Amino acid sequence: MPMEVLKHEGPGRLGLVRLGDYSFRTPALAGVDFTLSPFNSFFHPEKPGDYDFNLAPAIPLGFYTPSEVIEKAIGRLWSVNYDGFNAFYLPALRRTEYLEEFFKIIERYSFDAVYLGNSKILVKEYRYFVKILRELRERFPNIMIIADLEPFFYPLAVYLGIDAFETRSLKLYDFEGKGFTQYSPFLWGKEPNSLNFARETILLVRKALEEGKLRYLVENLFYTQYHAGILRIADLEHFDYLEKYTPIQKDTVYFISDASIRRPEVKRWHERVIERFTPPKNTELVLLFPCSAKKPYSFSRSHTLYRKAVKEALGSGVSKVHELILTSPFGVVPREWEWLAKYDIVVTGHWSEEEIKPAAELLAKTLEKYPKDVPIIAHLDEAYVEIAKLASELSGREITFTEVKNGTTSKESLKSLTETLKEFELEGTKEDRTYRYFENIRKVFDFYFGAGAGEAVLPDNGHVKGSKMLRLFVDNQQTGTFREGVISVTPFGMQRIYDSLKAYWVRIDFDLRGDVFAVGVNEADEKIRPDDIVGVVRDEKVVGVGKAVLSGEEMVKAKKGVAVKVRKRA
DSSP states (O other), rough: OEEEEEEETTTTEEEEEEETTEEESEEEEOEEOOOOOOOHHHHHHTTTTTSSSEEEEOOOOOTTOOOOHHHHHHHTTTTOTTTOOOOOOOOSOOOOGHHHHHHHHHHHHTOEEETTTTHHHHHTSHHHHHHHHHHHHHTTTTSEEEEOOOOHHHHHHHHOOEEEETTTTTTHHHHHHHHHSOOOSSOOOOOHHHHHHHHHHHHHHHHHHHHOHHHHHHHHSSOOHHHHHHHHHHHHHHHHHEEEEEEOOOOOEEOOSSTTGOOHHHHHHHHHHHHHHHOOTTOOOEEEOOSSSSSSGGHHHHHHHHHHHHHHHGGGGGGOOOEEEEEETTTTEEEGGGTTOOOEEEOOOOOOOOHOOOOOOOOHHHTTTOOOTTTTEEOOTTTTHHHHHHHHHHTOOEEEEOOOOSSSSSSHHHHHHHHHHHHTTOOOOHHHHHHHHHHHHHHHHHHHHOOHHHHHHHOOTTTTEOOEEEEEETTTTEEEEETTTEEEEOHHHHHHHHHHHSSEEOOOOOOSOOOOGGGGSSSSSSTOTTTTTTEEEEEEEEEEEEEEEEEEHHHHHOOOOOOEEEEOOO
């Protein structure tokens, strides 16, 4: 039976596998029976049938096998009788152009699992490890991938898409009298413990996945140069692969290492600022502020002081000012999105080139969104000044800097901010205040669904009811709710978003009664990520709203499991 995906973090997933009378959860340790394969192993199973997966006879091709041998082997493989086998041996090859031929065999015989050969060589070939896993995972969302790796590779391997690990080779460590420890593959324990350690590590990986903390485990556990190389290649060259399976963050992200600032959530944030953020239409002045340790920034001492100074200088004109907060690694946080920027990072005052340049480039692209005659004032210090100056060069926009001495919150600095702002005579009306109140809500919907979604759920003629939990209405029909950056959408609101943007939809052609299973999905918006709010659409009508379990692309390819957990039906 194909594997059912229950939860994602990156390509890593919690899954449910049913084999005959019993089922188990992944990630897991899996028994693989090699008895009938020509490349028999050093350790023989006691008897066939004691194993979860019976590996079909295969030809043991090495990673560097030349083309003519591979072609000969593929010809032979097509003549194999695969009846009675539920796992296929896929040799990882340097010549990845032959993967397609192996994939055709996997497709034709509907295997439950693929055993990735040459795994231990593959982890030393960073690019091939990520590329082969990606191609396999994207092509076959319901197939279990099994590999033979040391336990200190489990978190990284699972994060990139491997579901289970075969443990025969671990017995060699026991045979040599070596025991694993949690801290480094080079600090061996006193007693042989390989199988117990593998079991403990799998439970740790599974727990991390359940909690949405797998990436932390990847960055913290048994780091080797192979881990560093593989993760860097995955982050930099396969960001789109990691991002499309990464749920939209709900909890605070802790950036704990240089690898953390390359997390898919960071690149996604940068893309959304560029694609989904539009400045409020009544902006007549842009203010740049540094971030604060406390989130959301408005609750911090520093931002309370900045806003007091701005209010003192401009009075009602504050409703014509737009604020951008500079930070690492998110770069730029528009004030309306501060609820969504949940993160914590080591603050030392030292910024790396890898932090400064992306932030400056993002700021430059953001400043280009404002009309050319809108002045930009920066109240910054330390590396933030460097970011703003570089952004000014890149965008060709002039930035006026306040005089900052002894930090941005000193009396002299705040006085300079007030005096600089007093030169601008801005007057805001009651309409400006209402417009900005609406914009604070709208922009969050734009972040989740795309520019224009906020207008759809809360147009100028819309209404807001409530004080803490805000309920949004159009023509006396509720479109959604908003509370401190957390939103919900009604089927009516989702219909308005769908009509306006054609975004975050899942198409079906049957009567909606419960959840939507992957097998029933005709088409889905490729922008959908796990945990996103989506509209279930039939004949151009939103018939339900729910939470995505899979990414949009995966919903269409998967043959098993829930695609959308439906919360409300129209």
